[in-house]
């Protein structure tokens with residue numbers, strides 16, 4: 552998703568893929584709980600209390616009534632509130648299974664497909680963007696996806712505070728915000744300190760899979776992942792796209808226009 556955004560904001564996540572259904576026409580009432588939940592995600596990049604440079608900015612982006620209604624109705628069922636204590640995946644998912652963390656799922660198109668294709672794995676999706684969370688909640692309900700949970704919070708804090716060391720079977724980071732301007736590169740998610748923290752949360756033998764359509768970010772990813780002693784590349788350089796990662800419509804369009812996409816798959820070494 553090569554969103555070459557001229558503004559001083561990160562690339563926008565994909566636009567809601569479907570046409571607005573009829574049920575979206577009527578405004579949904581928003582409870583005080585939902586309003587509080589929405590307000591609690593209103594992080595400024597360097598809001599007071601932030602201990603690191605955020606990889607996102609709060610956007611008052613468009614949210615459909617359907618997404619808002621899904622937040623209202625389904626948040627309690629499928630989301631786990633952020634808390635500064637370790638999460639027990641067996642309790643969160645109601646079963647023991649390998650857990651894969653996805654950071655920044657956007658509208659959840661890929662997340663849905665992967666979770667459906669891999670029913671034996673648990674998927675924990677982390678996203679800050681209200682419309683995206685609402686969109687994935689709708690997908691969970693519409694496609695009856697039992698093995699997916701959502702945390703709406705900064706993934707850096709989720710990884711630091713909620714994920715136990717050596718616990719994840721895998722990590723997916725697909726098309727993270729590219730922050731194309733040089734002076735914004737410090738906001739990119741794939742940085743040595745965060746990758747070191749994240750790698751420590753992956754079980755030995757587990758994997759981290761990143762993809763980007765920004766060549767200079769791909770180069771940075773290869774350098775950062777390659778420089779992390781807890782990780783080892785599964786191939787020499789960039790990996791072929793594995794079958795479990797579906798092509799998004801943005802990617803298909805980009806590839807048709809001759810743009811590149813780079814996948815990186817590294818394993819956690821003991």
Ligand SMILES: C[S@@+](CC[C@H](N)C(=O)[O-])C[C@H]1O[C@@H](n2cnc3c(N)ncnc32)[C@H](O)[C@@H]1O
Pocket residue numbers: 552562563564565605606607654655656657658661677678679680683704705706707724725726727728729740799
């Ligand atoms: C460019 S979009 C890509 C979305 C999706 N992975 C895809 O392939 O279409 C990047 C997403 O990451 C989210 N994001 C950025 N930084 C994040 C963070 N620190 N924690 C959680 N989500 C984050 C943004 O809100 C945005 O939705």
